[in-house]
Amino acid sequence: MSIAKMSLVSLTGGMDVLDDVLMRLYRQGDFHPEQALQYAGARGFEPLSGENPYSGLLSKITEIGLDAGMKLQYEPPKASGQTDARQYSRQYYQDFYNKFNDELTYLNKRRNFLRGEIEQDENALVQLKHIAALEVDFDELFSCEYIKIRFGRLPVDSYPKLNYYKDRMFVFVPFDKDKEYYWGAYFTLEENAPDIDNVFSSLYYERIRVPDFVHGKPEEAFAAIEKELAANRQELEQVKSRLEEIVSQNREEFRLVYSTLKFLNDSFGLRKYAAALGGNFYITGFIPQEKEKAFQEEFKALPGVAAEIKPHDSDKRLQTPTKLKNGWFSKPFEMFVEMYGLPSYTDIDPTGYVAFTYCLLFGIMFGDLGQGLLLVIGGALVWKWKRMNIARVINRIGIFSCIFGALYGSVFGLEHVLDPLYTNLLGLPGKPIEVMDPAMTNVVLVASIALGVVLICSSILVDIYIGLRKKDLERALFSANGVAGFIFYASVLAGGVMLLLKGVNLFHAPYVICLLVLPLTIILFKEPVGKLARGFRLREAKPKDGMGSYLTEGAFELFEVVLSFFSNTMSFLRVGGFVLSHAGMMAVVLTLSEMVGSAGSLLVMIIGNLFVMAMEGLIVGIQVLRLEFYEMFSRYFDGDGVPFTPIAVTPFKNRA
Structure with a gap:
């Protein structure tokens, strides 16, 4: 566990190479910039400002890519020192956008138009299907001057109710019937239409408007619409095929254009960290010490650019950022440290201490060999599939759960499965720790307090060390x-x-x-x-x-x-409490499995173990984190560090 060593770097040069410098900084991937206003005022420098010339075009390219169904995936420039990202002018990107957009816009409009026509034709066919028995020409019907016709459907249970209105001036003619509706039309005189419309509306009559493009008799209209529908469907497939072809033809060029514009846009944003005086610029920031040589080599090829590397504390106005540096086991626990706050650059990295104590406390409180193995395997699989950092934490705490589960002799709540291992192979009288023995209750509780004393004392010793390291005698010698x-x-x-x-x-x-x-x-x-x-x-x-x-x-x-x-100190009683609680809950599961008999015993054991793992595992994890934060972190950890945040091109989150 350690904090990566940092160096302060400053870059100066002519404004004519500023863009190249900014892009190389992005390619480096390890440069933490500092705001120009923090250092430039005393030297007469002014921060750079200006409108980003790439943002508008990048927005257009992004939108057209989404419309085309492309995945917006940024690919950085290939290698340091190359200028691939600037080999084209802005006019090239604009021309590419115009050409691609014109083709897509035309085809999308045509596709949407055809979809609308097809939907309209399909709806018309549904309507005509139910009035196919009508032997009258639609044109003749709708040309009637004094009679109004309303095509539609009437619920089956409303049809008998028409008898209540037989004295009204209308005629309802059904053409078709299914389980729910009578399909037909009612005829009425023009002056009676409003009253009759209200009557049928009260009976839940749903009007179907025959489209204007329907002419002739129903069977003739049906055939004409089917012919038009087939033609529209054929053309729609052609348009879709052409769209796929255009997208495929432009996919590679689009990827290059998008990546280049994304790079240029974000690198231009780095100008806010630069200051200028006359024809020169000034940029400062931090890099890891191990990157010093590569950093200087990156800028040697640029004429007039000076890359000066200084100790991290050369400028007292700047706070050195913190970059945690941990190994395989401890690294997942960095997120717990960052939840509380990063240590300052001159502090120590507590991640290793947190990793060990967290796993130790969890293992003691959740000791079960079988359940621990599931945590180990499950954590590894979730990390492999989902890349969730918490999965790596679960993997580590599962290891300690296995260790203490072996000491307790507990496998999925079965407390005596491992007895032959201890008696026959190791020659012991029984398992090392018998949690379920009433005589062990006080021992477990006292041991948990003793463990708390050790951890509190070790936390105080860590604080003393930090105080001496910082030459802060008040903290190291005289504080609580x-x-x-x-x-x-x-x-x-x-x-x-x-x-x-x-x-x-x-x-x-x-x-x-x-x-x-x-x-x-x-x-x-x-x-x-x-x-x-x-x-x-x-x-x-x-x-x-x-x-x-x-x-x-x-x-x-x-x-x-x-x-x-x-x-x-007394807070650590919860450690012993959860040891007993876990054993007690598993005893309940075993009792239930025996009560249901052999048929459902296995199912009860599986469900019971999963329930205990989910509920108690979560509670124990939270309780251990509480012990870390309130009983240990508060004694030695300040959390006032600044995170090391290197500049990088921000990835676009594609729509789900």
């Missing part, structure tokens, strides 16, 4: 998580253990004064004592708000410190 706090906590624990186990009372006056009162007094006055240790004079070390205000506030803080030591 420094030497003073460690002495107080260890002394209270030592005295308590000796009193409970040996009956020896260490809490005599010298012990209390030297190891309890004195450390607490130092913690109370840590700020003035820390200033004195840094060389301040006595009057300069006094609290600014006065000693009375300082003591009042400090007393409450000191009470909180003492309370947190004991509350944090």
Whole structure:
């Protein structure tokens, strides 16, 4: 576990090569830029500004690609030093867009028109099918001056109700009937049409409007529409084929055009990090130390460009970014560290410590060899298929679950499956830890508190180390998580253990004064004592708000410190509680499997194990994270670092 070493780099050169410099920085992929305004003001530089000439064209290319059904996949320039990305002018991209867009627009319009015509013809055929029994010419019907005709369908249960309106001036003629409707038309005089329309509307009559293009008798219209429909379908297939052909012909060129424009657009956006004076530009940022040689080689070929590499702390106005650097086992746990906050560049990377303690606590609380193996396998498969980082965490904690499951002798809740292994192969009287033994309950709970003490002490030692590394004596020696706090906590624990186990009372006056009162007094006055240790004079070390205000506030803080030591220690009781809880839940599953008999026993075991893994696994994972954050992280971790964010072309998220 470590934090990658950084170097501060500055690039200067003429404005005529700025675009080439920006694109090479993107190709590097390891350059963390700093804003120009942070450093340029004192030198008379001004930040660059200007409208991006590629953004509008990129938007057009993106939209036409989506319309054509293409996947927008960015491919970076092939190699450092090449200028493939600038071999074409903006006019080339504009011409490509115009030509491609014109072809697609025409074909899309024609395709949409044909689809509309086909839909219209298909609807007309459905209507004609139900009025095929009509032997009258449509043109003659609709040319009637005094009679109104309404084609449509009437629900079957509404048809008898027409008798209630037999005194009205209308005639309903059914042409067809299915399970739900009578298909037909009603005829009425023009002056009675509004009243009759209301009558049929109350009976849920659904009008069907015969399209204007339908002429002649139904069978004649039917044949004409089918002929037109076949022609439109044939042309639609031709249009689709032509669209696929055009997209296929332009796919490769589109990919190059899109990638180039995407690269040019994003690299132009890097100008906000540059400052200019006269005809020169200035860019600064951070790179990993291991990339120094490659970085300098990248810019050697550009005339007039100087790449200067300096120590990371050369400019005190800039905060060095943090890039975590961890191995195979610890790397997935970086997300837990980042959830709390990144360590600063001068701090230590706690990821390895977090990885080990998280897996250790989870394994203790969720010890089962069979379930642990499922976590290992399931985590590996999910990572392979979905690339979810949490899957790698599940894979690691599954390993520790297997280890403690073997110590508990538990396999899918079966507590004695491994007994022959311990007795016959290892020569032990039984499994190492019998969780279900009532006599072990107190041992498990006491052991969990002891583990908490070890982890809290180790967290304090980490904070002491960080304080000494930063030469912060107040933090390392006089704080609650420094030497003073460690002495107080260890002394209270030592005295308590000796009193409970040996009956020896260490809490005599010298012990209390030297190891309890004195450390607490130092913690109370840590700020003035820390200033004195840094060389301040006595009057300069006094609290600014006065000693009375300082003591009042400090007393409450000191009470909180003492309370947190004991509350944090007792929080680790949950570790032992979940050990017993897990064993108890699996005992319930076994009892249920025995109750259902041999037929459903296996099914109950499978469902029970999956339920326990899902529910208790999630709860245990959250509880361990809580212990990490509140009982350990809070003692040594500040989380005030700045993430190392190298510039990169932002990928487009394709529509689902």
